[in-house]
Every structure is written in structure tokens, then in C-alpha cells.
Amino acid sequence: MQGAEGFQPALAKLVAVLERLGIRFHLTGGIASVAYGEPRLTQDIDVVLDPSRVIEVEEELLAGLVANDFFFDEAMARRAISSRRMIQLLDVEQAIKLDLYVRCLIPGELDRSVETELFPGMIVPVVARTDAALSKLIWIRHGSHRSRRDLRGILAGASAEEASVIHAMAREMGLEPLLRQVIDESDELDL
Numbered sequence: 202m203q204g205a206e207g208f209q210p211a212l213a214k215l216v217a218v219l220e221r222l223g224i225r226f227h228l229t230g231g232i233a234s235v236a237y238g239e240p241r242l243t244q245d246i247d248v249v250l251d252p253s254r255v256i257e258v259e260e261e262l263l264a265g266l267v268a269n270d271f272f273f274d275e276a277m278a279r280r281a282i283s284s285r286r287m288i289q290l291l292d293v294e295q296a297i298k299l300d301l302y303v304r305c306l307i308p309g310e311l312d313r314s315v316e317t318e319l320f321p322g323m324i325v326p327v328v329a330r331t332d333a334a335l336s337k338l339i340w341i342r343h344g345s346h347r348s349r350r351d352l353r354g355i356l357a358g359a360s361a362e363e364a365s366v367i368h369a370m371a372r373e374m375g376l377e378p379l380l381r382q383v384i385d386e387s388d389e390l391d392l
Contacts, residue, residue: 208232208246209320211292215248215299216325218265222258225251227314227326230300233333234351236317238358245298249328251311252285252303270294306339307332307370330359334367338376341383349383356384 212228219226228236230247255262259282263275272291281288285304292299305311314326328336337345337352356364371380 207295208243208297209323211295211297211299212246212319212325213323214269214292215246215271215290216323218262218269219248219250222254222261222265224254224258224262225311225314225326227311227328228319229302229328229333229336231347231351232319233328234337234354236319236327237330237333237355245300247300247302249302249305249310252282252305255282255303266290271299307335310336330355330363331366331370334359335370335374335376338371338374338380338383342376342379349386352380352383353386 216226226248228247229249230245231243232246235243259279263278266273270293272293273288278288280286282303286302288301288303290299290301291297310328310332311326313329313332315329316324317327318324319327327333334352334355337348337355340348341352356367359367368377368380371377
């Protein structure tokens with residue numbers, strides 16, 4: 202695990218490939234949590250890709266990844282693209298794992314991305330705070346303990362309007378009881 206700044210070289214290579222091919226994307230996961238004020242170490246880079254565009258430029262995308270020293274299983278990547286799942290990459294040069302999600306977890310999330318200067322001079326789209334919170338709720342429902350603390354950090358910096366949207370969308374998705382439970386938890390151990 203490392204701080205987000207260690208991911209800059211791998212991310213710069215990936216962003217160049219995606220932008221050249223016109224693939225809309227945004228960062229999510231641990232790096233998004235860092236961008237929204239929850240400092241922590243992370244194991245990888247999580248990127249949501251526009252599935253329609255990925256399907257259109259599949260050959261060029263895979264060739265671009267290979268040309269930039271990303272290692273992956275080609276057959277598995279093709280299956281992931283066709284079934285709109287995750288492609289796992291390894292940046293051979295940096296020994297960094299990247300997870301490319303060929304699907305949107307939250308409907309319309311790529312339309313709400315926020316341009317963020319994640320590193321000095323590197324502006325990239327990051328999942329909107331509201332969608333990051335909802336994504337964390339979904340991962341919590343699937344057993345992610347780390348997402349619990351991330352969610353509280355994301356919510357701590359939310360405006361009143363963002364918090365209202367998060368609660369409303371969580372209610373629509375049947376996740377509001379879980380949201381309230383996570384909000385009420387403490388990050389400190391009771392000894």
C-alpha cells in the first residue's frame with residue numbers, strides 16, 4: 202500500500218491512453234476518498250470507464266495498454282469488456298495494480314465527474330462526492346470494512362446539499378438504514 206502520490210506515473214500513462222481514445226472515465230475508490238479528505242493508504246487505482254466507448258475501441262485500448270507496459274490477461278480482459286466487469290492491470294514499471302471498471306455502479310455517474318487536481322499539474326476527473334458516498338455504501342453492503350471509514354470521511358466534507366442528495370439516493374436504493382448505521386459508528390476503539 203502507498204500514498205496516492207506514488208500512483209502518479211502509472212495514472213499518467215493510463216490517462217494518456219484513455220484520452221487519446223476518447224474514453225470517458227473517472228477515478229473512484231481509495232484515491233477518490235483521498236481527494237475528498239480521507240487520508241489513507243491504498244492498494245490500487247480504481248477507474249470507471251464508459252462501457253459503450255470501451256466496446257467501440259476495444260482493440261485500440263488493449264493495444265494501447267500493452268504499448269504502455271501494462272500487463273493483463275488478454276482473454277480475461279476481453280471477457281470483462283463484453284460482460285462489463287473489471288479488468289485488472291499491472292503497471293510493470295511501477296508494480297502498481299489498476300482496476301478498470303467497464304461499467305457504472307451509479308447510473309449517470311460519469312456525467313457528474315468533478316475535475317480535480319489530484320497531483321500538482323495533473324487534473325483528472327474524479328467521481329462526484331455524492332456518487333462516491335453511494336458507491337461506498339454499495340461496497341459496504343458487500344462486506345467492505347474499509348469503505349465504512351471512507352464513507353464517514355467523504356460525508357464529513359459534504360455540503361448540506363450533497364448530504365441531502367446522498368440521503369435521498371440512499372433511500373431510493375434501499376440503503377438508507379445502512380447509511381444511518383455507518384454514520385453512527387465511531388472510528389475510535391472503545392477500550
